Amino acid sequence: MPTATTPLEEDFHAYASLEPRALADRWSLFRRLRDEAPAFRYADSVIVTRHADVIALLLDKDRIHSNGPSHGVPSPVLDRLSPGERTLLEDIVGWEERWLTATNGERHAELRGLAQRVFAPRAIGEFRDRIAEVTEQMLGALAVDEPVEFIERFAYKLPLTIISEILDIPEDMREPMHETTNGMRPARTGFAWRMNLPRDLERAHFHFMEMKRQIKEVLERRRGRETTTIMGNVLRALDEGADEDDIVVLVQLLLTAGHRTTTDLLGTGLHTLLTHRDAWDRLREEPELWPQAIEEMLRYRSPSVDVERFATTDFELHGVEVRRGQHLAITVGAANHDERVFEDPGAFDIDREDVKAHVAFGRGPHFCLGNALTRLEASIAFPALARRFPDVELLDPEPHWTANTHLLGLDRLDLRMGPDRG
Secondary structure, rough: OOOOOOOHHHHHHHHHHOOOOHOOOHHHHHHHHHHHHHEEEEOOEEEOOOHHHHHHHHHOOOEOOOOOOHHOOOOHHOOOHHHHHHHHHHHHHHHHHHOOOOOHHHHHHHHHHHHHHHOOOOEEEEEEEEHHHHHHHHOOOOOOOOOEEEHHHHHHHHHHHHHHOOOOOOHHHHHHHHHHHHHHHHHHOOHHHHHHOOOOHHHHHHHHHHHHHHHHHHHHHHHOOOOOOHHHOOOOHOOOOOOOHHHHHHHHHHHOOOOHHHHHHHHHHHHHHHHHHHHHHHHHHHHHHHHHHHHHHHHHOEEEEEEEEOOOOOOEEEEEEOOOOOOOEEEHHHHOOOOOOOOOOOOOOOOOHHHHHOOOOOHHHHHOOOHHHHHHHHHHHHHHHHHHHHOOEOOOOEEEEOOOOEOOOEEEEEOOOOOOOO
């Protein structure tokens, strides 16, 4: 662990350690990083925060790779792991390296082609009416005369139901698979996970392997039966000779990409709107502005905070030497607040003309596969919320941020819904 010697280092260490105060003030920290240290070294990582650098690195096929040694776990941390703990970590890293998001070159092109064939926009579009139907059902079940915890009751439940139906996951397996996803979460919290191993290592390993087992069970239960277009595409690829583990990690990616991002967007987006009532009221009167408003939500509170990459060669960035194999945290959540690109980036502005420059879903060959589904669900859920519950209010204006530097979401969002206008 490096010795913190400057205020910036101290503040970043507090953020990386998941201190609530630092998580709540992360955008101020990102601004200081962009201004003072746009390539900032922390332990064995380099944090990149300016918009131009983020795009350049996401598009760079020559110097940047999607996976690296032990997935960025610092050498001093690796050195104190027991042989058994190293084996658990190697299993997790080895499985993550099969993910589409961690592949490169021909291997990435092969898996991306398979993913695009399976998760085609037309197949997603078939679920538009079903998303609207489930949205109305869930909103109708919300209590109007007592507090509602929105994340549990709606923001997580809606996308979980939809992606489960899209993938034709049996109803009796949906909650267990959600619990398994939550159990994997410690391995995706960012710096804290890598710096604090072996804490949660055994639990995370169990859930990674359990997810693999559960997906194989789903595939077996759906073989030879009538199913959805997307699950049919999955099974057809398997029958045509695709590697079973590739199919399993693809389903896992679809499950997580089609669920977690939308949950976080619905939670942070509604919190943002309810702390900017002028925007909420205007969107109720001018619903044609919702697509623009959703893009501004993605920019303002990006569900993905950083993208992990690794250097394939030595190079220099803003005077900082980046070494071959070094972990880079390409911080899209900071890039989306870069004053060099966005006017008054700390303001939430649904009329923002520069909003399409945001990088919430990345850029280049690793552009987020689940972006179309996330946008579709948000475009249905937010207008329905505003129409049915125009008087909804926050019971606690302070956001309850999830302890995570890799993803941005809320643990809870307590609301008084007000009358249901139907």
